[in-house]
Amino acid sequence: MTDSLTITDACAERLHELLAAERAAGPQAGLRVDVVPGGCSGYQYRLALDEWHPDDVVVEHDGVRVFTALENVPFIRGAAIDHRPDGFHIDNPNVVYGCGCGNSFQLREDAATAV
Secondary structure (H helix, E strand, O other), X not given: OOOOEEEOHHHHHHHHHHHHHOOOOOOXXXXXXXXXXXXXXXXXXXEEEEEOOOOEEEEEEOOEEEEEXXXXXXXXXXXXXXXXXXXXXXXXXXXXXXXXXXXXEEEOOOOOOOO
C-alpha cells in the first residue's frame, strides 16, 4: 500500500509517542485507518491504535505502522496522513466535499474503483 498512503514525519513522531505511552500496545501495534459510513456527508474516518491483523494492508514509516482493511484502500489511495497541533489530519485526493463541521466527507463516485 506504499503508493496508497503517505505518512508524514510529524505523524510518525506522534505515533511513536502514543505507542510508547500505551502500555498494552504490542509489537504489532500501530494506527488503524478505516473509512466508515456516517456523518452528514456520507463517510468518516475512524482512527484508533490497534493491533495488526493478517488481512490488513500496511504502510510503515520511521518504525511505525499504519494499517487498514483491504476494502478501505480504494478510498484512501493517494492520501497523506499528518499530525498537527490539533490532531491527525488526512489529505485525501478522493474527497470531493467535506462538511462544515469537518467530521465527514463525500468521496468521488469512482473512488472505489480508482486505481
